Amino acid sequence: MDGKLNLVGYDSPKTQSSGSFLVVDDGIAEMQSYSDKLEILPLAKSLEKEQWLKEHLGPVPKKVLGFFVRALPDAKIEKPLQACFFMKEKKAQVIHNVFVAEKNSQVHLISGCTDDLVEGKHTGISLFFVRENASVSVTRIHHWSPDASVFSKSSVFVGKNAVFDSNYIVINSPKKEQAHSIARVDDGGAVGFNSIIFSRENSDFTISDKILLEGKNARAEIISRAISDGGRILTKTYMAGKGKDTRGHLECDGILLNEKGSIHAIPELEAVNPKTNLSHEAGIGRISETELSYLMARGIDEAKAKSLIVKGFLDAKINRIPPNLQKAIDELVGKISIQA
Amino acid sequence: MAKYLLEIRDLWVDAGEKTILKGLNISVREGESHVIFGPNGTGKSTLIGAIMGLPNIKVTKGDILFRGKSLLGILVDERARKGIGIGFQHPPAIDGIMLRKLLEIINSSQAEIKRIALALKLGRHLERDLNKGFSGGEVKACEIMQLFLQNPDLVLLDEPDSGVDIENIKVISKAIRELLQMNLPIGKRKRSAIIITHGGNILNYLDTDVGHVMIDGKLKCGADSREIFSKIKKCGYRDCYKCLSANGEKPSGGK
Numbered sequence: 010m011d012g013k014l015n016l017v018g019y020d021s022p023k024t025q026s027s028g029s030f031l032v033v034d035d036g037i038a039e040m041q042s043y044s045d046k047l048e049i050l051p052l053a054k055s056l057e058k059e060q061w062l063k064e065h066l067g068p069v070p071k072k073v074l075g076f077f078v079r080a081l082p083d084a085k086i087e088k089p090l091q092a093c094f095f096m097k098e099k100k101a102q103v104i105h106n107v108f109v110a111e112k113n114s115q116v117h118l119i120s121g122c123t124d125d126l127v128e129g130k131h132t133g134i135s136l137f138f139v140r141e142n143a144s145v146s147v148t149r150i151h152h153w154s155p156d157a158s159v160f161s162k163s164s165v166f167v168g169k170n171a172v173f174d175s176n177y178i179v180i181n182s183p184k185k186e187q188a189h190s191i192a193r194v195d196d197g198g199a200v201g202f203n204s205i206i207f208s209r210e211n212s213d214f215t216i217s218d219k220i221l222l223e224g225k226n227a228r229a230e231i232i233s234r235a236i237s238d239g240g241r242i243l244t245k246t247y248m249a250g251k252g253k254d255t256r257g258h259l260e261c262d263g264i265l266l267n268e269k270g271s272i273h274a275i276p277e278l279e280a281v282n283p284k285t286n287l288s289h290e291a292g293i294g295r296i297s298e299t300e301l302s303y304l305m306a307r308g309i310d311e312a313k314a315k316s317l318i319v320k321g322f323l324d325a326k327i328n329r330i331p332p333n334l335q336k337a338i339d340e341l342v343g344k345i346s347i348q349a
Numbered sequence: 350m351a352k353y354l355l356e357i358r359d360l361w362v363d364a365g366e367k368t369i370l371k372g373l374n375i376s377v378r379e380g381e382s383h384v385i386f387g388p389n390g391t392g393k394s395t396l397i398g399a400i401m402g403l404p405n406i407k408v409t410k411g412d413i414l415f416r417g418k419s420l421l422g423i424l425v426d427e428r429a430r431k432g433i434g435i436g437f438q439h440p441p442a443i444d445g446i447m448l449r450k451l452l453e454i455i456n457s458s459q460a461e462i463k464r465i466a467l468a469l470k471l472g473r474h475l476e477r478d479l480n481k482g483f484s485g486g487e488v489k490a491c492e493i494m495q496l497f498l499q500n501p502d503l504v505l506l507d508e509p510d511s512g513v514d515i516e517n518i519k520v521i522s523k524a525i526r527e528l529l530q531m532n533l534p535i536g537k538r539k540r541s542a543i544i545i546t547h548g549g550n551i552l553n554y555l556d557t558d559v560g561h562v563m564i565d566g567k568l569k570c571g572a573d574s575r576e577i578f579s580k581i582k583k584c585g586y587r588d589c590y591k592c593l594s595a596n597g598e599k600p601s602g603g604k
Contacts, residue, residue, distance in 0.1 A: 298405075299441050300443050302404050303440060303441050303443075304451075305425040305429070306403070306426070306434075306435050306437075307426075307429060307454070307455050307495060307499060308429035308455065309426055309454060311426065317451075317454075318446070320445065321445025321446040321478075322444060322445060324445035
C-alpha cells in the first residue's frame with residue numbers, strides 16, 4: 010500500500026508536511042495536523058458547525074466522507090498538507106472535501122488518488138475557498154488501475170487579491186475519467202490551472218477547466234499538456250472575461266505517441282466586458298522528427314531522445330513544479346521512454 | 350586499414366519525391382578538410398544529410414563508406430557514435446530541454462563544457478532552453494560547442510557562417526580552427542571535415558585542403574579551396590558552368 014501512496018505524493022514519515030489525511034476505502038485511516046494554524050477535521054463532523062457550507066455542497070449523506078481543512082487567518086504554512094484517497098477493497102468511493110484558506114493565509118495541498126483493485130469507481134467533489142489576499146497551491150496526482158472509472162469536480166472561489174494555483178497530473182489514466190474544474194475569480198485575484206494528462210490505450214479521458222474572471226483586474230492562465238499513448242483525450246478549456254481589465258491566457262498542447270489514440274482540444278474564450286484581454290494557443294501533433302533526429306545526431310538513442318522531448322514538453326511553462334511532484338513526472342517520463 | 354576515412358561512390362539520393370544527388374563521388378582522408386561550394390538548392394545539405402542518415406533522405410544507389418564500412422541502413426545515433434558529427438544549418442529550438450542538460454548528456458566533463466562555452470561566448474546560455482531565442486550567431490556557436498563535446502572524427506558543417514555577423518564569424522571560425530586542429534600543419538591533423546558554404550566568408554579564416562563545386566547533384570572541380578572561392582567571388586557560379594561546358598560536360602542547371 011505504501012508504494013502506491015508514495016507514487017501519488019503521500020509519504021509515510023510526515024516530517025515534510027504540515028498535516029496528513031488518508032482515506033482507505035470508506036474510512037479515515039489517518040488524520041493529523043502538525044501546525045496550530047491548520048485545522049483538519051472530518052467533513053461530517055464540521056458540517057454541524059459550518060452551516061454556510063450547505064448551500065455549496067447541496068444534499069450530502071450524514072456520514073459524508075472527506076476532509077474539512079482550514080488555514081487560519083494570516084497563517085503562513087510552508088510545508089504542504091498531504092492527503093490521499095485510496096481504494097483498497099471496496100469498489101466504490103465517494104469523497105467530499107472542503108478546503109478553506111482564510112484571509113492572508115498561505116497554504117499548499119498535495120492530494121493523491123489511487124487504487125489497488127479491479128473496476129473501482131471513484132467520485133471526488135471538492136470545494137476550495139480562497140479568501141481575500143490568501144494564496145493556495147494544490148497538486149493533485151492520479152494513478153489508477155486500467156479498468157477504474159473516475160469522476161471529479163472541483164469548484165474554486167478566489168477572493169479579492171487571492172491566488173489559486175492548481176497542478177493536476179494523471180500518471181496512469183483509468184478506463185474512464187472525467188475531471189471538471191470551475192473557478193470564479195474576484196477583484197485582483199489570480200488562478201492558474203496546469204494539467205498533465207497521460208492517457209494509455211483503452212482510456213477515455215475528459216478534462217474540463219472553466220475560469221470565470223468576474224472581478225476587476227482578475228487574471229487567469231490555463232496550461233494543458235496531453236500525451237496520448239493510445240488513449241482518447243478531450244480537453245475543454247473555457248475562460249470568460251466578465252470584469253473590467255481582466256486578463257487570461259490559455260494554452261493546450263498535445264503529443265500523440267502513436268496512431269491508436271486521439272487528442273481533441275477545444276479552447277474557448279468569451280469576452281463579456283470590452284476591457285478584457287483573452288488569448289489562446291493550441292498545438293497537437295506527433296513528436297517532431299526534426300527535433301528527434303537532431304538529438305539522435307548527438308549520439309542519443311531514439312528512446313532517450315523521445316523521452317527528453319516529452320519531458321521538455323511537460324517541463325516547459327509548468328515551472329512551479331514542487332519537488333515531490335517532480336518524482337511523479339519523472340516516473341511518467343520514464344514510462345514513456347520504456348515504451349518508445 | 351581503409352585508405353580513406355570517408356568514401357562515397359556513385360551516390361544517388363532522393364529527398365522527398367525528387368532525385369537530388371546523381372552519381373556523386375568524394376573521398377576524404379584522415380585530417381583532410383573539404384569545402385563544398387555551390388548555388389542554393391543544388392544538394393549540398395542533402396549530401397551531408399545522407400552521410401549523417403537524416404530522415405527523408407533516401408539513398409537509391411551507390412554507397413557511403415566510413416572507415417571502409419558501409420553506413421547504409423545504420424541509424425543516425427549509431428553513426429554519431431561511430432564518430433560522425435554534424436553542425437546543422439537550421440537547428441531546432443526545443444522547449445524544456447536546457448542546453449546544459451543536453452551538453453552533459455553528450456559529454457560529462459563539466460570543465461570542458463565550461464571552457465568551450467566561454468570560448469564561444471555561450472556561458473550565459475547554458476541555463477536556457479536549447480536554441481530558444483538565440484541569435485543567428487549564437488545558434489551556430491552552439492552547434493560548434495556540441496561538436497567539441499561530441500569529439501567526432503568526421504565533422505560535417507552545414508553553412509556554419511550563414512546568418513552570422515562579422516564579429517561573431519571570427520569567434521566561430523576560431524573555434525572551428527581549434528576543432529579541426531588547423532593550428533597543426535596539414536598532414537599532422539587527425540580530424541576530418543566537410544564544410545558547406547554558400548557565401549564562403551568563413552574561408553577567410555580557415556585553412557582548408559580541397560574544394561569542390563556541387564552542380565547537378567555531382568561534385569566538380571576538386572581543386573584548391575581558396576582558388577575556387579576567389580573565382581566564385583569574382584564571377585559567381587557562371588564560370589563553373591562555362592568551365593564544365595569547355596570540358597565537354599553539359600550541366601542542365603546552368604545559364
